[in-house]
Amino acid sequence: MQELRQLPKRERQRLIASVVGRRRVGSQHELQGALRSAGCEVTQATISRDIRELGLEKTRDVLGRPRYVLPERGSRSDPRESLKAILAQFGRRAVQAQNIVVVQSELGSAPAIARALDRVEHAKVIGTLAGDDTCLVITSGPAEAKSVAAELGAAMV
Numbered sequence: 001m002q003e004l005r006q007l008p009k010r011e012r013q014r015l016i017a018s019v020v021g022r023r024r025v026g027s028q029h030e031l032q033g034a035l036r037s038a039g040c041e042v043t044q045a046t047i048s049r050d051i052r053e054l055g056l057e058k059t060r061d062v063l064g065r066p067r068y069v070l071p072e073r074g075s076r077s078d079p080r081e082s083l084k085a086i087l088a089q090f091g092r093r094a095v096q097a098q099n100i101v102v103v104q105s106e107l108g109s110a111p112a113i114a115r116a117l118d119r120v121e122h123a124k125v126i127g128t129l130a131g132d133d134t135c136l137v138i139t140s141g142p143a144e145a146k147s148v149a150a151e152l153g154a155a156m157v
Contacts, residue, residue, distance in 0.1 A: 003039065004036060004039055004040065004041040005039060005040065005041060006040070006041055006042065007040050007042075009050075012035075012040060012042060012046075012050065013050050013053065013054055015035060015038060015040060016031065016035070016047075016050055016051075016054060016056075017054060017070055019031065019034045019035065019038070020056060020067075020068045020069065020070060021070060024061055024065065024067045025067065025068050026058075026065055026066035026067050026068070026108075027066065027108075028044055028047045028048060028051070029044075031047055031051075031068065032044060032047055035047075051068065054070065054071075055070075055071040056068045056069065056070060056071070057069050057070075057071060057112060058108060058109060058111070058112050059089075060089070066108050079116065079119040079120045079121075080120055082116050082119070083113075083116040083117060083119075083120050083155070084155045086109070086112055086113055086116045087103075087113065087116075087152060087155040087156050088155060088156060088157075089109075090105045090106045090109035090112070090113065091103060091104075091105050091113065091152070091155065091156035092104045092105055092106070092156065093153065093156065094137075094148075094149045094150075094152040094153040094156065095149060096142070096145045096146050096148075096149040097145075098142055098145065099138065099139050099140060099141050099142055099144070099145050100136055100137065100138055100139070100145060101136070101137040101139065101145050101148050101149045101152065102134060102135075102136060102137075103134065103135040103136075103137060103152060104133060104134055105133055105134070105135065106133065107132055107133045108132055108133070109133070110130040110131055110132055110133055110134055110135040111130045111135075113128075113130065113135045114128035114129065114130035114135045114137075117135070117137060122148070124139050124140070124144040124147060124148050125137055125138070125139060125148060126138045126139060126140060137152070
């Protein structure tokens, strides 16, 4: 049996990039198992932080299964185009509730939607909060929320 050890951050993140580049890893739990198989002991909180720092994106493979992928190097895509693509692929609906827009999405994709919205730096959005399949988009008032809900909903068609 291989001895498990904690790796320095840089080495651990290199291992994570290698693992997600070589095989389909669709959850933090699967990634933790893959790292353990490679002899690296790591907590779920550390994995979550590494995923964020590496900029891993959650997408779907050809069979529709969730998968983490590395961001494309040198690709400075337009944040608005990235948001539209994520909403078109994973978004289900956007509904206004007072000054909040509730964005419902496929399971596991709400954090990617929130991150994409944050990157857009939308003038009407104060902030976002994401669960697994729901993202709350906070605006300053009902009129702004109505506008944002219509904009996001149009991208989901």
